[in-house]
Amino acid sequence: MYLSYYGLHEPPFSITPDPRFVHLSERHRDALAHLLFGIDKGGGGGFVQLTGEVGTGKTTLSRLLLEQLPEDARIALVLNPRQNAVELLETIGEELHIDIEGRRGSSKSLVDALNAHLLDAYAKGLRVVLLIDEAQNLPADALEQVRLLTNLETDTQKLLQILLLGQPELREMVARPELRQLAQRITARYHLTPLDAKETGEYLRHRWRVAGGQKFPFEAKAVQRMHQRSGGVPRLLNVIAERALLAGYARDAAAIDARLVEAAADEVLPPAAARRWWPWLAAAAGIAAIALAAMQWRAAPPAPSLPVASATAAAQPSSAKPASARIETLDAGALTQLLGATGDTPLPAWQALLALWKLPADSITVDPAGPCTAAAQTDVHCVQGRASLTTLLALDRPQLLRLQDGGASAWALLLGADPRKVRLRIGTRTFDLDRMLLQSRWNGDYAGLWRGPAALSAPLRLDQSGPAVDWLRRQLSPTGNAAPGTPYDAALRAQVTNLQAARGLPADGIAGPLTLMALADEPPGPRLLRVLD
Template identity: 60%
Template sequence: MYLDHWALREPPFSITPDPRFVFLSERHRDALAHLLFGIGQGGGGGFVQLTGEVGTGKTTLCRLLLEQIPENARVALILNPRLTAIELLETLCEELHLDTANTHGSVKALVDVLNTYLLDAYAKGLRVVLIIDEAQNLSVDALEQVRLLTNLETDTQKLLQIILLGQPELREILARRDMRQLAQRITARYHLMPLDASETGAYVRHRMRVAGAVHSPFSASALTRIHKHSGGVPRLVNVIAERALLGGYAHDAMKIEANDIDRAAREALAPTQRAPHAWRWAAAATLVAASLAAWFFWPRTSPVDAQATPVAKPAPVAAKPAPKPAASPFKPVPVPALDGDAFAARLAGSDANGVPAWQALLTSWQSKADAVAASSCPPAIEPDLYCLRGTATLDKLFAQGRPALLRLRNKDASTWALLLGADAVRARVQLGTEVVDVDRVALQRAWSGEYASVWRGPEALAETPSADGRGPAVDWVHAHLPGYGGPAVLDAQMREAVRAFQQSRGLSTDGVVGPETLLALGTRDPGPRLRTSLD
């Protein structure tokens, strides 16, 4: 309905992958080259791994790849890998149009049929490629079967090239010790990053041109805001830009400005989508300003930056004592172990609000706060108990070392579970009032990536520092920065020390002491910790 208004032939920002609209940034060109490498002779057999966050363009690249397949290549594409090992083999044979009528669900019979086909294809000079999308959803048994497929070979060459496309969790799964045999067969790896600010602008202009626009209605400031709200994720760029075009049409506007993008983002994106990475904390800062020292969330020039006089290191600001609990609130034994199916069934029967898990987390911190109120994760649950909610990987949470709540999903149901610990293979979580051990791969498949964590810090963190960059909150940060011997002043020197600390912890190195950095600074303070042994 808005096409005539903007002089367009077709909608420019459909979220359906369309190779005609593909925008090949330098990162996307590199990723496509890795995929083509996997299909060409350079692949040499084995695996090619391409990962990227949701919405960064993996599926679009896959479709573009299918349009560029060499004539001597035969491709089997599996889009839904939530299969058993036998179902995966059957699907692969179906994709290659092989007759499996007499295999009767036998792994050996299916592999024999496949091996015969691959040898025949090799004799004809053909290359056979298996592409598995959303590969992070493969079960352990299916992954092992995929690995075994690479054993089909001649004296000089693998008969099957395998390309794994997946979200960042795939890298985490393949980094496990029990997956090392598969990981060692990966011949090429590439992680697809979001677009930077300039690429986001070029992406929007490109899609407008393909849709028929002579001039883009998006101002420079609007493009900047699109990148801020989307984090450079193409799918979110599409959603925001599409809503902005509709809004412009509704208001009979001929230009789209920054405020139009802000409104479009509020209308189009869920709260967890609106603030990826650094922008998430920019949005959170508005809420936190009254209670978590707003100056922490934004770098600013201080009059003492150029002429700070060293002073004696002040005594650390003491937080309210948080002694370790004398005994765990959970009975350590016996802990039932659930396989993937049992875990999924348990999720389906869990309550949606996850109040028992929130209550257990608060109890581990010796807090008597109301669990229902805390479940909204306000910046400060108590004057000295702070809450952080965001997205992460399991490895990142393990590095934090604190119990954390995981948002788990199973079809239409979702709930919070409390992560209590993990080893190389299993994770221990509390679901409802029950503590269970579950395979880490099964947990990863059920986890949305969203988490919530709490930590204790002094009430001084809510106090605004003086104009010269000093104050109790600065003293606390100063005392917790490892190895920092500079003055207790929020100046360039301290911000550089913060950046070094952030880099050492795998955080965004912006020099800003936001919630993640505060939590990381306090990891050595008293409080509950994740178990590293489940025996």
């Protein structure tokens, strides 16, 4: 959408970790050196601890670490530490490709198998490393089991090097008196802090250059304001910068000033004065929105062909616990139970999506299988198909995802995502889900809606002409001078293909629903959350 306007090849401030965009500040280089030390030298075994606030780059560093592993290193990567001691041992065995069949459920059998594997690796001159991410979530019994693994050794060397990555709570956890034995085995500690003002500017310019940008659009005061509002946290810098570019494009602004940055930060971040209370305020605002939506539903005339219209107010997209300050995270078992108890009807999810868009019930007709059909001659358009999560996140609009687990299935409303988790709503329950768990329960089927000119009701192809093609050309080339009625020619198709490639869409040169949706981004409406606290 804004890519061609600012001369970019791809979005420069995506929150998805991408090694091409990595910019290592001095503190990030030091942190990476600590991790590599833990693998290469290791201090004779034990623990290496890396902590940092949410969004400071721990995930990015772990990706870099995996790319720079020595050839003689073998690594077991634990991304979900919410496991008991036995489950953790099983996960380590699976990561190291140890045959643990017949040993599951027995910690002694699993440790014996691991010890044999480590001795074999030692004999072959290999180093084995255990990396546990989000280690602050380790239960007490699992943490003790991790400590005991450092007892696996020969007469001269520890057989397992352990790297613990986590949020600041990890430092507080290992400082407890009852964990002093573990704390004494930590051979290297590093706490990753946010970027300073100078590093913030370097970070933004680096990402801009990697994305193909030539002239950096952010004014000096805008960069300064971004640093102040984000606190130097890279993930928040990305979120604010992305939204500021969208605002600049919408206002035809070649330069992004502090005012646009301030407005962007206000939109994507909680108010600074009430930062600790924003989840409560958001819940209260949600209740008010639901009440308004409920009145709209009651006021709308009945539409026999629209099953959504008959849904009760109890199914409105509201949490049953409006005062909850934290969103629960579901594991695989809890998700399976929820899908089995919900059923396959798409109506509650569509009702929630309509409420987010503040649309009346008669805007669409819903098929029991999930998709919708928009009313004729309106600015509401339905979209459905199969896509990757990355593609849907790039569109920055809530969508419906059809989740499946065995014979159970349910429609979930996608509300937001960060590099690790997604936020979903099924019925009246809002929760976070690990992205890897989502991918295992979702085959890419989605449905949703968007708003744009009524003329955009059908895909646009080569040689077509008319108001829809004129609109498409204006969106892609705001400063172009093509006469109205100019057909969809090869030059326009090339522009469409470039946009599709940059946004992760099928690059076929046809302006289909997702492409049109990506371009019709100016109408107000719900956006995806980019920071999940």
